Amino acid sequence: MSGYAWHDRDTYTAKQLNKMNENTWGGGIGRSMRNERGNDESIYIAGIRDSNERPQWMAGYAYQWVFPVVNKYEASAGLTALLIRRHDWFDGRPFPAVLPVASFGTRNAQLTATYVPHLSMRKAKGNIVLLMLRLSL
Numbered sequence: 001m002s003g004y005a006w007h008d009r010d011t012y013t014a015k016q017l018n019k020m021n022e023n024t025w026g027g028g029i030g031r032s033m034r035n036e037r038g039n040d041e042s043i044y045i046a047g048i049r050d051s052n053e054r055p056q057w058m059a060g061y062a063y064q065w066v067f068p069v070v071n072k073y074e075a076s077a078g079l080t081a082l083l084i085r086r087h088d089w090f091d092g093r094p095f096p097a098v099l100p101v102a103s104f105g106t107r108n109a110q111l112t113a114t115y116v117p118h119l120s121m122r123k124a125k126g127n128i129v130l131l132m133l134r135l136s137l
Contacts (some may be wrong), residue, residue, distance in 0.1 A: 003131055005131075014115040021050070021053045024050060024051070026048030026049055027046065029043050039066050039076075040062070040064045042063075054086070060081055060083065062079070064077060064103060074104075078101055080097055080098070083097075105134075113129055113131050114130050122124055
């Protein structure tokens with residue numbers, strides 16, 4: 001489940017921020033497995049309501065190195081390679097991306113974050129932290 005997108009206040013104008021949706025609710029499905037090294041590999045598809053309150057679709061693969069913290073809690077960090085479809089990028093055509101991903105929680109419930117870096121010289125194109133809740137059955 002998706003829930004929140006924080007937009008860096010230094011890369012967006014006040015006017016842009018006033019119009020931004022930071023409650024990026026959505027959901028998806030996926031399959032994760034813990035490999036023989038104790039790390040997580042996942043495939044997924046998801047849809048959220050983007051910063052402009054329009055649909056954003058994603059499908060990808062993630063690899064996260066898992067680090068035990070205390071008791072049943074663990075932290076993980078890695079990368080995700082995905083295809084993203086947004087109405088305001090590439091005329092609405094899907095495009096590839098590779099983004100960092102980090103998680104904290106238990107094996108069955110994790111708060112997961114990814115970071116979209118500022119890739120343009122123009123304002124309003126990046127430095128976003130997207131927070132999601134990942135639940136496993």
